[in-house]
Amino acid sequence: MESKNKVVITGMGTLCPLGLSTAEFWHACLEEKQAVSSIPGKWLEYADYSSRYWAPLPEIDYSQFGINRIEALRLDPVSKLSLAAAGQALDDAGVKVRPVNRKQTIFELDGLDQERCGVILGTGIGGLNTTLDSHTVHLFTRYRQEIENLLDTRELGPDTQRELQTLLKRMDYPHRYNPFTVSMIMNNSISANIAIRYQCKGPNKVISIACASGTAALGQSYEEIQNGRLDFVISGGAEYKYDKTGAVFRGYDIAGTLAHDFASPQDANRPFDKNRNGFLFSEGAAAILILEEKQHALGRGANIIAEISGYSESFDAYSIMSPEPDGVQIERMIRSVLQQADVAPDELDYINAHGTGTVANDEIECRVIERVFGDKPVVNSTKSWVGHTIGASGALEAQVAALSIRDQITHGNANLENPISDIRLLKTQENLDISSALTHSFAFGGHNCALMLRKST
Amino acid sequence: MTQTSYTAEEIRQKVYSVVFEVSGIETSKLDDKLTVNDDIAPRSLDRVTLFMALEDEFSTSVAEEELQDIVTLGDLIKYVERKAGISPD
Numbered sequence: 384m385e386s387k388n389k390v391v392i393t394g395m396g397t398l399c400p401l402g403l404s405t406a407e408f409w410h411a412c413l414e415e416k417q418a419v420s421s422i423p424g425k426w427l428e429y430a431d432y433s434s435r436y437w438a439p440l441p442e443i444d445y446s447q448f449g450i451n452r453i454e455a456l457r458l459d460p461v462s463k464l465s466l467a468a469a470g471q472a473l474d475d476a477g478v479k480v481r482p483v484n485r486k487q488t489i490f491e492l493d494g495l496d497q498e499r500c501g502v503i504l505g506t507g508i509g510g511l512n513t514t515l516d517s518h519t520v521h522l523f524t525r526y527r528q529e530i531e532n533l534l535d536t537r538e539l540g541p542d543t544q545r546e547l548q549t550l551l552k553r554m555d556y557p558h559r560y561n562p563f564t565v566s567m568i569m570n571n572s573i574s575a576n577i578a579i580r581y582q583c584k585g586p587n588k589v590i591s592i593a594c595a596s597g598t599a600a601l602g603q604s605y606e607e608i609q610n611g612r613l614d615f616v617i618s619g620g621a622e623y624k625y626d627k628t629g630a631v632f633r634g635y636d637i638a639g640t641l642a643h644d645f646a647s648p649q650d651a652n653r654p655f656d657k658n659r660n661g662f663l664f665s666e667g668a669a670a671i672l673i674l675e676e677k678q679h680a681l682g683r684g685a686n687i688i689a690e691i692s693g694y695s696e697s698f699d700a701y702s703i704m705s706p707e708p709d710g711v712q713i714e715r716m717i718r719s720v721l722q723q724a725d726v727a728p729d730e731l732d733y734i735n736a737h738g739t740g741t742v743a744n745d746e747i748e749c750r751v752i753e754r755v756f757g758d759k760p761v762v763n764s765t766k767s768w769v770g771h772t773i774g775a776s777g778a779l780e781a782q783v784a785a786l787s788i789r790d791q792i793t794h795g796n797a798n799l800e801n802p803i804s805d806i807r808l809l810k811t812q813e814n815l816d817i818s819s820a821l822t823h824s825f826a827f828g829g830h831n832c833a834l835m836l837r838k839s840t
Numbered sequence: 841m842t843q844t845s846y847t848a849e850e851i852r853q854k855v856y857s858v859v860f861e862v863s864g865i866e867t868s869k870l871d872d873k874l875t876v877n878d879d880i881a882p883r884s885l886d887r888v889t890l891f892m893a894l895e896d897e898f899s900t901s902v903a904e905e906e907l908q909d910i911v912t913l914g915d916l917i918k919y920v921e922r923k924a925g926i927s928p929d
Contacts (some may be wrong), residue, residue, distance in 0.1 A: 452861065453889060456892050559901070
């Protein structure tokens with residue numbers, strides 16, 4: 384059999400509702416800190432919702448991540464998150480960056496061959512925040528001007544004036560149609576901006592398959608290195624789902640996918656628990672991993688966090704919004720990735736589950752895990768702490784899988800009081816011998832992706 | 841922009857600083873005769889960025905029709921001074 388390159392993880396960067404670094408995120412999971420609060424009150428001016436909870440990001444000062452004001456004006460939040468996490472990941476990987484322009488916005492990666500460095504990321508909705516802002520400006524600027532003219536030129540009664548002024552106040556949107564709208568909304572802006580900043584001239588792409596985008600990006604990066612096309616890939620996923628009016632939240636809410644009707648926000652996010660009824664909407668995240676050919680990493684003295692040993696995909700071809708009830712294609716994918724990684728089902732130590740908290744996902748996922756593995760591997764849901772970050776989720780979960788292997792410990796499942804299955808669902812963190820870990824993602828549409836990790840020897 | 845927030849010198853320094861951020865031209869090399877379109881912001885997107893950055897710096901809005909007569913950096917500084925209410929129209 385043809386020998387293929389080994390692929391290792393040498394750096395990570397993370398901005399998510401649980402913190403603004405990988406260490407903060409990982410420690411928050413281990414310390415059982417949930418990111419959850421009530422949705423912004425302003426959203427309630429626009430619609431009624433079944434769910435009232437979300438996982439907001441901490442306030443972010445992007446200048447702390449080397450993104451200056453001029454860049455910030457031209458970037459959608461999803462690109463800012465990605466750039467910030469990429470900078471962290473390169474630093475974590477021990478890659479020195481050298482500025483090549485006076486404004487310090489373009490850098491070269493010291494000692495790396497630019498043409499063998501790629502950027503492959505995943506996102507579900509890309510620059511939707513800018514799309515919504517620009518659309519609102521486009522739609523209402525002239526109407527708003529008409530109302531202002533009315534107020535200026537007509538004799539109106541005090542009640543009418545007050546009502547019109549309230550209406551204007553509610554039309555809260557940027558006053559200018561952003562001239563950079565096109566480059567802000569396109570999904571590929573997240574990978575393009577990183578590669579321009581760091582002068583990576585190898586393959587550059589964005590994969591958009593909803594909740595599996597991050598896992599797919601890592602898998603395809605793994606294959607690029609494994610097959611010898613690249614030495615070094617900045618990979619992972621990013622998502623930003625906030626908008627001023629709650630329109631994006633409403634989409635998930637009206638589809639009946641979100642956790643709802645709990646007395647306290649703290650109780651809402653409960654994957655694999657009998658009382659679960661949906662996932663926790665997360666504002667967003669970026670999770671970047673540096674993937675590298677093993678000899679390349681060793682040659683520059685990099686610290687290896689874990690090795691990627693297999694990747695597989697399948698597609699349900701069943702429903703655009705629901706997983707196929709028997710999980711047949713998920714099972715086929717898992718068996719394929721086990722075979723690739725040469726891991727027998729009874730040898731696998733740990734599964735970082737998709738674990739959304741929706742009724743259908745968790746039931747199907749547990750049944751497939753039980754069929755393939757019985758009750759051997761421990762299973763947890765990172766979404767139970769950080770919420771569902773869609774296109775970033777698979778990359779956040781791959782980070783947790785890698786860190787669990789590195790630190791020989793993993794986190795529990797939040798709010799797991801009455802488990803729906805007898806598989807080994809962790810209630811709290813546990814120190815474990817973890818040599819191998821599986822992390823998989825299942826997306827709206829029917830896309831399934833699985834990544835296998837192991838301790839690097 | 842608050843009408844009396846800045847002195848003329850403060851405005852000049854802030855405009856210079858924004859021009860550096862957008863163009864990368866060191867403030868020591870800036871003078872009022874430099875042209876906005878050729879020297880400072882030769883691409884249309886650079887000009888747009890320049891005006892967005894000025895809006896951000898001075899918490900004001902810049903209407904496109906107000907920009908027609910701005911040719912040089914000196915004109916730009918005068919325009920910002922007028923917006924700040926310290927230079928007669």
